[in-house]
Amino acid sequence: MGFAKYQEDIVSRYVGDFAMRPTQSPVSPPKAPTPNTKNQSDQRTKKMSSLKKFAVATPRPLPVIVLADASGSMGENGKIEALNAAMKDMVSTFAKESRLRAEIQVGLITFGGKAQMHLPLAAAHSVAGFAELKAEGVTPMGAAFDLARQLLEDKDRIPSRAYRPVLILLSDGQPTDDWEVPFKALCDSERAQKATRLAMAIGPDADEAMLRDFANDAEAPIFKAHNARDIHRFFRAVTMSVTTRTASQNPDLSTTFVVPPPDDDALDLDFQ
Amino acid sequence: MSTTTAEAPKKNRTVLDQHGQSYELTGRIGEGGQGIVCTTNYPNVLVKVARATTEEKRASWTNKIRALMRQPLEGLPIAHPLALITQPQPGYVMELMDGLAPMTELMQVATDSLMSDDGLSGYVKTGGLLRRLKMLARLARVLAQLHGRGLAYGDLSPANVFASQSLEYAEVWLIDADNVASQSRDGQQGVFTPDYGAPEILRGETGINTLTDSWSFAVMAYRILTLVHPLKGDVVLEGAPEREEAALRGELPWVDHPVDRSNALSIGLPREITLNAPLRALFERCFNAGLNSPGERPSLSEWADAFEAATGHCDQCESCGSTFFYTPKQTCPFCDHAQDKSRTILLQEYRYMPPDLLREGLTEDVPESLIRKECWTRTGKALVLSVSPAELKTLPLGTSLYADASPLCTVQLAKDGLWIEPSAGARISLQRASDDKVVAVARRQRLKSESRSGVSFWLHLGAVEEEHVVWRFNW
Numbered sequence: 001m002g003f004a005k006y007q008e009d010i011v012s013r014y015v016g017d018f019a020m021r022p023t024q025s026p027v028s029p030p031k032a033p034t035p036n037t038k039n040q041s042d043q044r045t046k047k048m049s050s051l052k053k054f055a056v057a058t059p060r061p062l063p064v065i066v067l068a069d070a071s072g073s074m075g076e077n078g079k080i081e082a083l084n085a086a087m088k089d090m091v092s093t094f095a096k097e098s099r100l101r102a103e104i105q106v107g108l109i110t111f112g113g114k115a116q117m118h119l120p121l122a123a124a125h126s127v128a129g130f131a132e133l134k135a136e137g138v139t140p141m142g143a144a145f146d147l148a149r150q151l152l153e154d155k156d157r158i159p160s161r162a163y164r165p166v167l168i169l170l171s172d173g174q175p176t177d178d179w180e181v182p183f184k185a186l187c188d189s190e191r192a193q194k195a196t197r198l199a200m201a202i203g204p205d206a207d208e209a210m211l212r213d214f215a216n217d218a219e220a221p222i223f224k225a226h227n228a229r230d231i232h233r234f235f236r237a238v239t240m241s242v243t244t245r246t247a248s249q250n251p252d253l254s255t256t257f258v259v260p261p262p263d264d265d266a267l268d269l270d271f272q
Numbered sequence: 273m274s275t276t277t278a279e280a281p282k283k284n285r286t287v288l289d290q291h292g293q294s295y296e297l298t299g300r301i302g303e304g305g306q307g308i309v310c311t312t313n314y315p316n317v318l319v320k321v322a323r324a325t326t327e328e329k330r331a332s333w334t335n336k337i338r339a340l341m342r343q344p345l346e347g348l349p350i351a352h353p354l355a356l357i358t359q360p361q362p363g364y365v366m367e368l369m370d371g372l373a374p375m376t377e378l379m380q381v382a383t384d385s386l387m388s389d390d391g392l393s394g395y396v397k398t399g400g401l402l403r404r405l406k407m408l409a410r411l412a413r414v415l416a417q418l419h420g421r422g423l424a425y426g427d428l429s430p431a432n433v434f435a436s437q438s439l440e441y442a443e444v445w446l447i448d449a450d451n452v453a454s455q456s457r458d459g460q461q462g463v464f465t466p467d468y469g470a471p472e473i474l475r476g477e478t479g480i481n482t483l484t485d486s487w488s489f490a491v492m493a494y495r496i497l498t499l500v501h502p503l504k505g506d507v508v509l510e511g512a513p514e515r516e517e518a519a520l521r522g523e524l525p526w527v528d529h530p531v532d533r534s535n536a537l538s539i540g541l542p543r544e545i546t547l548n549a550p551l552r553a554l555f556e557r558c559f560n561a562g563l564n565s566p567g568e569r570p571s572l573s574e575w576a577d578a579f580e581a582a583t584g585h586c587d588q589c590e591s592c593g594s595t596f597f598y599t600p601k602q603t604c605p606f607c608d609h610a611q612d613k614s615r616t617i618l619l620q621e622y623r624y625m626p627p628d629l630l631r632e633g634l635t636e637d638v639p640e641s642l643i644r645k646e647c648w649t650r651t652g653k654a655l656v657l658s659v660s661p662a663e664l665k666t667l668p669l670g671t672s673l674y675a676d677a678s679p680l681c682t683v684q685l686a687k688d689g690l691w692i693e694p695s696a697g698a699r700i701s702l703q704r705a706s707d708d709k710v711v712a713v714a715r716r717q718r719l720k721s722e723s724r725s726g727v728s729f730w731l732h733l734g735a736v737e738e739e740h741v742v743w744r745f746n747w
Contacts, residue, residue: 025703025708025710025736026624026626026647026703026710026730026732026736027624027626027627027644027647027648028644028705028708029622029648029703029705029728029730029742029744030645030648054386054391054392054539054540054541054542055386055539055540056383056386056387056499056500056539056540057500057501057504057509057539057540058387060513060516098376098380098431099380099383099384100376100379100380100383100430100467100495101466101467160511160512161509161510161511161512161513162513163513164513240303243303245466
């Protein structure tokens with residue numbers, strides 16, 4: 001060991017070099033001070049668990065159920081294509097949303113020829129994709145209402161801890177089955193009453209009176225779509241009203257469901 | 273009728289600011305009830321476009337932003353309006369660095385990982401406990417400075433706080449300064465983010481103020497550290513959404529209430545390992561007494577002090593890489609690994625008052641033994657020294673002036689020993705408790721690893737004849 005290195009070691013000086021003691025010394029420190037355990041918990045070792053034992057809360061489901069007209073008439077003027085694309089956009093936006101507070105779930109009931117659960121209610125981020133809707137057949141809306149009511153009342157599929165659902169009904173024509181009783185049963189069911197219900201009338205032939213009865217937001221009358229682009233705008237507004245439920249809220253600014261006018265739609269941004 | 277999806281690619285939208293500068297909007301980074309934040313063709317320049325639907329609301333929003341541009345936000349890491357966007361919709365231009373992500377992302381990664389088979393790896397790979405403490409310390413300090421300027425932030429939530437994606441940094445930036453308000457504007461704005469709004473805002477009793485900021489900060493901090501919400505106990509999580517609303521309005525006790533266990537929580541990361549005692553005490557004050565008495569909540573500078581102090585109490589596990597609060601047992605609470613005890617030493621702060629100074633003004637009958645005992649005062653501050661070097665200053669970590677305090681020396685624990693390096697002009701000496709021997713440390717020197725035997729040492733940061741700081745440790 002060289003001399004310089006020897007000098008670096010303070011302890012070695014204690015041993016050999018008394019000459020370096022300063023002339024004035026501080027008072028002897030208190031002996032055997034208690035170790036600082038005050039800031040520490042002593043029960044932690046008992047509670048200690050292996051990594052896998054930690055659990056976190058599963059997010060509360062927020063069901064969004066779409067009842068979509070897929071009857072033959074939807075095949076005209078690109079309506080069904082617009083609906084497919086708009087649904088896909090909505091699901092992918094939902095999939096990207098934070099799941100810390102709510103898990104947005106999407107279900108799609110279609111009525112075209114027959115009523116069916118086209119996309120069973122599932123977490124948006126787990127939906128890999130769904131079969132494109134095809135416009136065919138009659139408009140069995142009554143049967144679709146029954147399916148929707150069964151889904152809403154099924155506590156296995158929608159547990160009681162779920163946030164109040166969002167129900168969306170869109171149609172371009174008149175129901176072809178016996179719809180009044182199922183419609184009333186759906187609208188009167190406890191969960192559907194709590195739900196946010198939005199409706200879109202596509203084109204001039206839609207049953208606007210019935211859609212108006214379905215929608216329950218006094219400030220958001222039914223939305224009338226005149227073209228395929230309007231279908232997109234409606235779904236954008238639906239997406240926004242669902243996602244902003246968990247985002248910042250400001251009572252000063254209206255958060256009611258409003259579809260922005262097309263010419264003034266600065267927020268309707270498509271990025272390249 | 274045509275579909276939009278089949279159309280040829282559209283051009284990006286361009287907006288104009290009040291000076292005629294144009295910005296091409298290139299992507300969307302955030303969206304809320306009040307507007308949408310977009311990236312632009314300029315690096316680090318963002319544009320927020322308002323979601324105001326009527327002429328009247330646009331005018332009022334523009335006025336608000338104009339007022340905000342006059343607020344004293346300089347020097348704080350808050351992205352604030354630099355210019356107003358006038359065409360085609362009202363908005364504003366702000367600056368924000370690249371490579372940042374909202375803190376929701378870090379929470380989501382950690383939560384998803386625990387819900388899958390990956391367990392805690394998501395928590396660790398987003399920086400673990402220490403980085404979280406550092407970010408929260410920084411956030412609390414920024415908010416404390418904002419409050420010190422007479423302003424409240426307003427809509428504090430992890431979506432509005434951005435942190436560097438690189439794990440080496442724990443800096444934070446706040447975006448969405450729209451709601452920053454002077455406290456005199458109480459009751460005007462009830463803006464909040466669900467889960468983070470103070471109960472009195474949810475009940476519609478007040479608008480935003482520094483006390484609601486304090487609430488939102490505490491909820492955010494608790495969630496970031498423990499991954500659970502302080503008001504959502506088992507009964508709330510299992511119950512209907514109405515019960516959650518009631519809990520958020522302050523109608524149920526908080527999950528760690530010391531006596532009332534009616535809303536206790538059985539999940540989340542154990543508070544015993546994610547919070548130290550001072551932090552637990554602050555959370556208890558905020559969520560128990562402060563639940564419905566906003567004045568009881570800790571101030572942001574109290575939070576900042578506690579979080580800064582906590583950043584000095586962490587050790588890193590050699591096995592799993594987690595950072596954790598030091599205990600004398602030196603066992604990693606995340607994986608049960610027993611640490612090599614020589615890797616870490618605990619330093620405790622004392623203040624030393626020379627007996628001559630103490631004697632001043634005292635009568636002759638005060639016994640010498642009492643004076644000698646009173647020379648030493650333990651401050652309760654501690655510092656855990658492991659792999660990274662630590663700077664010892666005139667003030668310890670966890671005091672608001674620490675950042676500006678002058679450094680006295682740097683200590684570093686290396687394989688070959690404990691290195692002590694005095695700062696320029698500082699008078700440092702080391703005293704060995706066993707025999708009271710004292711040596712001056714005039715340059716970078718070390719205590720050898722070989723000589724380590726558990727003896728107490730006292731590191732004096734100052735002239736022995738003056739009052740000064742002393743750090744005690746065992747070597």
